[in-house]
Amino acid sequence: MMPLMKDIQVVVMMGGMGTRLGEMVATCPKPMLPVGDRPFFEYELTLLKCAGFERFLFCTGYLSSEIEDHFGDGSKYGIKISYVRDGENDGKGKALLGTGGALIHALPYLDEDFLLVYADSFMDIDYKEVVYRYFEAREEGASSLMSLLHNDGRYDTSNVVYKDGRLKLYDKKNLSSEMEYIDYGVNMFSRSALAEYGEKISAFHEEEGSDGIKFDLSDIQHELSVHGRLAGLIVDRRFYEIGRPESYREFISYAEERFDKPKKAAFLDRDGVLNEIVYNEDTELLDSPMKDEELKLLPGVTDAVSKLKALGYCIFVVTNQPAAAKGKTSLGNLFDVNKRLKALIPEIDEVFVCFHHPKGDSRCREKNLIKKCGCRKPETGLIEEACLKYRIDRERSFMAGDSYTDIQCGRAAGLKTVFLGDLKCDVCARLEYNKPDIIAPSLAKAVGELT
Numbered sequence: 484m485m486p487l488m489k490d491i492q493v494v495v496m497m498g499g500m501g502t503r504l505g506e507m508v509a510t511c512p513k514p515m516l517p518v519g520d521r522p523f524f525e526y527e528l529t530l531l532k533c534a535g536f537e538r539f540l541f542c543t544g545y546l547s548s549e550i551e552d553h554f555g556d557g558s559k560y561g562i563k564i565s566y567v568r569d570g571e572n573d574g575k576g577k578a579l580l581g582t583g584g585a586l587i588h589a590l591p592y593l594d595e596d597f598l599l600v601y602a603d604s605f606m607d608i609d610y611k612e613v614v615y616r617y618f619e620a621r622e623e624g625a626s627s628l629m630s631l632l633h634n635d636g637r638y639d640t641s642n643v644v645y646k647d648g649r650l651k652l653y654d655k656k657n658l659s660s661e662m663e664y665i666d667y668g669v670n671m672f673s674r675s676a677l678a679e680y681g682e683k684i685s686a687f688h689e690e691e692g693s694d695g696i697k698f699d700l701s702d703i704q705h706e707l708s709v710h711g712r713l714a715g716l717i718v719d720r721r722f723y724e725i726g727r728p729e730s731y732r733e734f735i736s737y738a739e740e741r742f743d744k745p746k747k748a749a750f751l752d753r754d755g756v757l758n759e760i761v762y763n764e765d766t767e768l769l770d771s772p773m774k775d776e777e778l779k780l781l782p783g784v785t786d787a788v789s790k791l792k793a794l795g796y797c798i799f800v801v802t803n804q805p806a807a808a809k810g811k812t813s814l815g816n817l818f819d820v821n822k823r824l825k826a827l828i829p830e831i832d833e834v835f836v837c838f839h840h841p842k843g844d845s846r847c848r849e850k851n852l853i854k855k856c857g858c859r860k861p862e863t864g865l866i867e868e869a870c871l872k873y874r875i876d877r878e879r880s881f882m883a884g885d886s887y888t889d890i891q892c893g894r895a896a897g898l899k900t901v902f903l904g905d906l907k908c909d910v911c912a913r914l915e916y917n918k919p920d921i922i923a924p925s926l927a928k929a930v931g932e933l934t
């Protein structure tokens with residue numbers, strides 16, 4: 484079973500000198516470089532907080548006090564931060580250096596299973612899926628999970644062979660034409676595997692007789708991949724990093740657009756709005772798709788979403804998906820359905836999902852999903868999360884759905900509301916009290932009314 488996100492330790496590598504940035508980092512460590520009104524790392528921290536993480540270990544080094552003075556113990560962000568400082572020796576007088584060395588140095592402070600990220604990167608992916616897939620892979624013998632981006636040489640040199648749904652090889656030193664993926668920068672690790680391989684590699688480097696034991700974390704990940712112990716998860720969004728002056732400037736423009744400029748958004752319910760409801764033969768009921776192959780878009784949806792995008796709307800899907808909590812399918816299948824949805828409608832900026840259910844079912848494998856939460860519509864948690872992650876002008880935004888709860892949710896979040904579908908009698912009566920701004924038979928027709 485997947486642990487709660489708030490219990491997972493997040494280890495942040497932030498000790499680097501940032502030499503490629505020259506004078507810019509003379510008195511300011513990389514994660515503290517200003518972007519708008521905040522230091523760079525606060526943007527990534529917002530993503531991690533939105534994902535539900537609360538426990539952080541910052542591995543600092545270069546100008547550590549600047550970082551500690553700003554982030555403190557994390558209480559001002561509602562999280563807990565502790566620190567381990569890099570560059571200290573291993574107790575035998577040898578300095579542990581590089582990303583691998585820094586992590587070995589932090590071993591006494593690490594949980595058995597932890598998430599690892601880099602403080603010079605902005606990585607906006609589904610962290611819940613990363614954690615879930617790691618624990619799934621752990622049951623099959625993996626000791627680490629690496630997130631991967633299909634690269635084709637776009638961002639850096641591809642270094643991963645991924646085939647037949649599996650990571651086959653990770654190697655930064657011996658590149659081959661079979662490598663189409665790149666290490667994205669979000670990893671889950673088992674502490675014991677790290678210790679086991681770290682020891683072997685340290686011993687190897689020690690023989691070289693230098694003063695410091697320096698190695699890259701990628702050496703450990705390469706070893707794990709060779710032994711079939713490194714799982715891979717494909718992610719679909721590009722990353723940003725600030726290792727070079729031009730990439731730093733690129734993120735500044737991106738952040739201005741995303742976090743400073745107010746934008747309108749279309750919050751769309753999923754089932755019955757974007758895709759067909761599915762007839763389930765076992766239960767003889769109409770239900771949400773439980774597997775990716777069951778996802779079928781409704782007619783006119785692709786065009787309607789393109790039109791909304793062209794009108795300047797951010798496209799967010801907000802959906803309740805309690806099927807795993809009710810034991811009808813796995814959480815993994817539900818992640819797959821949403822990945823397929825994003826592949827079919829690339830204009831979607833993000834899918835926000837509530838997987839909880841207050842009652843659940845005894846067949847449920849993920850007991851943590853059974854709870855009363857603040858994100859299940861008509862609660863507004865998903866919309867609040869979207870507004871934390873993007874700068875949204877609610878007055879110019881709307882929520883469209885085919886259930887009364889969608890209308891309640893949109894109204895409570897301060898959005899315009901659009902009711903879609905054939906009016907069912909019970910819904911009609913309720914709408915008398917809480918009239919939506921627009922009523923239309925389909926998303927395509929509703930978009931027509933907006934223009």
Ligand SMILES: [Mg+2]
Pocket residue numbers: 752753754755756884885886
């Ligand atoms: Mg619906």
